[in-house]
Amino acid sequence: MSYQVLARKYRPRTFHELVGQEHVSRALVNALDHDRLHHAYLFTGTRGVGKTTIARILSRCLNCEQGVSSQPCGVCDTCVEINEGRFVDLIEVDAASRTKVEDTRELLDNVQYAPTRGRYKVYLIDEVHMLSAHSFNALLKTLEEPPPHVKFLLATTDPQKLPVTILSRCLQFNLKALAADRIAAHLQDLLQREMIGFEAPALALIGQAARGSMRDALSLTDQAIAFSGNPLTEAAVRSMLGSVDRAHVLALLESLAEGGAEQVLAALDQVAEQAPDELALLDELISGLHALAVSQAVPGRQADERITALASRFTAEQVQLGYDIALRGRRDLADAPNPRAGLEMVLLRMVLFRPDGVVPAGGGGGTKKPVESGRSELRAVPAQPALQAQPQQQSSPQQAAKPELAAVPAPATRQGETDGAVWWAKLVAGLPIEGMLRSLAEHAALGERDGLNWTLVLEPGHQTLATAERLEQLSAVISQTLGNRVRLQADWQGSVSQTPAQQIAAARQAKLVKTRQLISQDPVVVALVREFGGQLDMDSIQPDEPTAI
Template identity: 45%
Template sequence: MPQTQVLARKWRPKSFSELIGQDHVVRALTNALEQQRLHHAYLFTGTRGIGKTTIARILAKALNCRTGITSSPCGICSACTEIDAGRFVDLLEVDAASNTQVEKMRELLENALYAPTTARYKIYIIDEVHMLSKSAFNAMLKTLEEPPEHVKFILATTDPQRIPVTVLSRCLQFNLKQIPPALIAAHLKHVLEQEQISCDAISLQLLARAAQGSLRDALSILDQAISFGGGTIEEAGVRDMLGAIDQSYLYELLDALTHKDGARMLAIADAMESRSVSFDAALQDLGSLLHRIALVQIVRPAIAEDTPEREHLLALAKTFAAEDIQLFYQIAIHGRGDLGRAPDEYAGFTMTLMRMLAFMPEEFPQTPPPSTPAPAAAINADGSAADRGRGTDAQVKSAPPSATSLVTAKPAATSAWMETPAVAKPDADTSLLSSDWIVMVPELKLSGLAKMLAQHSEVKHVASNEIEFCVPETQKHLLDKDYQARVQAALRAHLGKPVRVKFSVGMVTGMTPAELENRAKQERQSQAITAVESDPFVRELVEQFDAKINISSIKPIQ
């Protein structure tokens, strides 16, 4: 029984027209070959499996094809077939990783002096050239700069930073790109059609994403998927093979989040744990899903019409506000980074979900899905279960007295985001609100420039679900989106309920915490100076010895 050739070798491109995702390199080489503008040394750089050695072999065929130097080798002459078979006598492929010594390089360069046996050019392909020793690089410099007319060097590397600049300057360099998942999926679909193997679109996307931009890896993974499925490819089998997360878990988590159903979210997490799902991979896929939702909300054409999960994404994009998707995305990626510091992965994952739940705006529908037996169950901001009817009053009562005037207390049946303007009294006494803000700022868990932003902000307007701040013109550089988000997060945590903040630049009345603190410091300084000047002993020194008081040295006692 003949041995089956692996897909990565069977479907290796044999001409420039078959190359995937490297159009910029193909165009440059094609034009150079058609115009006979040939260089003596080429350098191809890029990550693994994107076509560096493949392009080198195609270029070798283009230079030695019996039909002449061409951008479209015939593929049937003796030179083309022998190069494809790897037995062309005038094509030498050197693995620099296993031939790093200077003696090997000198031997190779001595052979370069001899004319090719049958070909037009003697081609040297040196793979992973960055692995050569410093002495080997020095040995090849002169030959690389002025090689014989019949010699062409083609170098390939995954790490061009380790190649001496003296070598780089003597080569025509081409940087190959990672291949987009869409192109990989399309190529895999073509391969499977030729192999007469059926495959669904979601499986193709999973395989393409798993390849991480490498077409060779994609074909190798595809080979593995065919073997895993016994000659067929199905989504469930591909997910099991790759250890990929079942997307239904993520959609159910987001659905439970919209209904603020913490019990259901924990149940989903328990189900994932029982199936030994990687929570790190789950948060990675959740971040990817939130990214795609954000694209649908802001740049809808970025999601192709034939995307399998397009309908799910459109539905979620309408359910969530754009700013909340941005917040959940940040929570997901930070939660993934915190997994290593969590007590265990389950705790880190569920804490990330509870954090999303804590920052979930109140204006979303409160009705839980039919599958939830206890619609009254909810999760408070501190992560504890509580009756949904009592949650609002309990949170307001637990908030500091200084915070209650910023977000008005309300009946249990009315949410903070649904409160009417008449109850909220948005035009309440701003001076009173500002005094509450001044007391609250030191209690907020802020640091750095975010704390400075809060200190230089003055309350201008308060609604049931929003607090508007004004920042003086001199401090507008603090209005970074990250600092604003940190202030909003600190407020939400302090008040124990969702609240939005809005910042503007304008005139302030001087009631900012920073200004009042500065006035207090000046007052304490004045009192300290007065106390020193009125001290009997100091006055006696001044009067009898004509002493001078160094005002700048006086500091108030803290």
Template identity: 45%
Template structure:
């Protein structure tokens, strides 16, 4: 009979150790392992050698280029149990604790989740305490640009004069968001993006160490896709290892990342080069049937056109070109079929298509529109070449087809042809031009003003009568003080309205010109004579004293107090507000 297990004995097996991703397993352990950051590694190693380590560093750059790794390496180099060294041992308890982020004296803080002033105050309170077991207490703040303004201000004094046992290392991807007061207190290091070849070489080393097989073209594709980020490249390689069946192939990587195959991109480029719009649409159908993203296709087309442009400019394939080595000869042959101006114009079309994709719900239609337009672009002739042909007295020949010479017809044939034309044309009577005088214009001009409407008519009235500038031609001249009226009447639609009104009244076609009146005589009066002035009847003069005596309230006051009217002030009601009348010198008594 089996014995029962004790109550305190675990009956389940311990969980297996979890899988560690490649990005963590192959993280740089020393300055020599920082790929693509050789200059920064040299500066930091020299600072450690000569005991010139600053109290605050700022590491800035794109994601996955080694900022946090460099901060950890610097922390290990300063706190290693075997002494400060540019090559920390990596096996002592301090080095291993720093590598795993568990050291009590090296504090890694996420700036995105600890961004307030309370967290910074806690740091200020703790910096005064010496480290527990290491030489330095090191604060590594990642994404430091996420701190708030008050948090940055609270950190200023501590950052300027920290205790001798404290070091600050900041890491950020957006250095422009950090206040200048913080930047001036740190030594700044800009981490550059890692080259495609360096990433590919490192990925190849990883596959060898992992005992896996990978096609070189697949590794190149992953390296290009990473965009200069080693961490992104290692993550993609991890995905490819899980996706493949022991060997990473180019086709599998294409399917994994949703990219278009290079041969497909080149087929599209050849169809565009030859102007085959139908072939372009056929290839677009194939792209859509594979479920590939239209935005990804345009991105790859822009990259490919950029590579063509660089080759057309320098006759060299760019180092970071997105072209497999096996496709170089095909690429060179294709690049020779495009002129540089055509490639630049094509880049404009592709960039515009990319922008339009963000504002449409039908990306396929927008991409088809852009690629067909690109195929219709043709091979542009440089402007300099056109200018040279124009200066030489001709235009550049578009085709080599000889043009059939046209012979000049004989004089007899000309006369016969003209006589036949004359017989077909019916004689028409053309009304003679109207010769108007100033008196005639003054009689018909009020009718024109009534016909063009009140608003336009009121503006035209300001000019008086128009001047005669020729047969069936009038000039409306505006004095200088009527600039707004001149601008209003100069509108082509309003000029056409005046012409139509005049044509309808006179039965003839007229040409109207609106201009500003030029004053040649300085003593000339610029005020135009009005067309019609209606006399305004003047109001009879009112004697203020008589008007006041007729007021009932004034009569009552005179009766009660036996008073006299001495003065009538302005605003009394019988006078305008700006007048004043005194009756002191008046001989008549009120």
């Protein structure tokens, strides 16, 4: 007998064998047992979660020779034929290959006729969202008032593409993606039946790689058995999936715990000798940071002693910020000209912006310890050398202790004021905001800054812009841009100068004056005016767009 793949061999044949869709099986079991059957059912969800399987189980329950019930016998001719896919009254249609309206009309021409063998004629239409608009129109009337001997079972991965007229005529069940641990537990049961040895971490890897799909998990298990043999080992599964060795991730986390850029890059050099995929390594690092956060919050949920030991060497703020940096870096990695350089930048951000002190000059040494009061010192916002106090200014002891916390200088020095205003305007120009949020940022000047607590100064006429909600939204956007959690508050002054809006207006005016001057001095224009007695309309000369700072 030829080998049968696990996905087909262990396909559920009753609702009680179904894994992870209790909310669906419970509703259908009750409907079958109490004879409250609808004429049309719609099953939605991602691939491999059981949509078609449930539809076949339901058709078996409807046509079992022992009677309609939630527990078909499985041995009668009807049940056997449905299992083998050759039951004449179960009409399975792949909508992706039959999108034309002629196909749908041909299908529906036989709806009026009674079933040949079974109790019900069941139409199972898979990927129903692929039907054309005309096909839906042809299906609509029959779906609304089908003959009593007809049941429609529809399945789709994209219910948003279905017309609301179709949705309103069906009972809809949304199937959930399965949790990785639930998949791993089911695989463990199946492998025990197959008498194949396994390592638990190997099944956990397959459960994660399946991304919620039991069918994908079973296919990966077949592939892993062919790759690894018996038993199924973690190392073999990692090699098959192209996953990064967990030891590499722990080495990077160890270096991050040390806190030095030199240690982190050295650890990455050692990992790079194994030639891992940078994106896969970053994914594993994100998983590691998640494990650290869980271990810190709920120690009992973490069984890995190495993670528990590492968790004690990080503050909660460090783990959360590192996770956020890694997650954002994952989206940016595709835009990096060199994936290795992109990964290095992500790791350096975790070091340079860690909220436990200030990196000394040179960046190679350790970090300052957290302050004894319990509050973590937040690192300075980078890339603002222009905002440092002028050499001739005297700084307070508090300022000397935190040289990287580049607050906006006091109004005593005009050039410090100008640099801060220009930097703020450039920051605002690059923010991905619009509407009222951009109006708030452009009409505000950057006032005093206490670490990462910033004050925006506005004139009283702009009070309606600075609502608490908008300040929080703007704080979030700036924090995302700079990689640090910035907190904004508003203050009011009778006159505010050098706001981004004022700088844009000034730049636009300067460009307008220069443009008019260049045009009026152009030799061709001068000759036309002189020879034809013309006059240049200065008001018609306008820049195309406001000038960005």
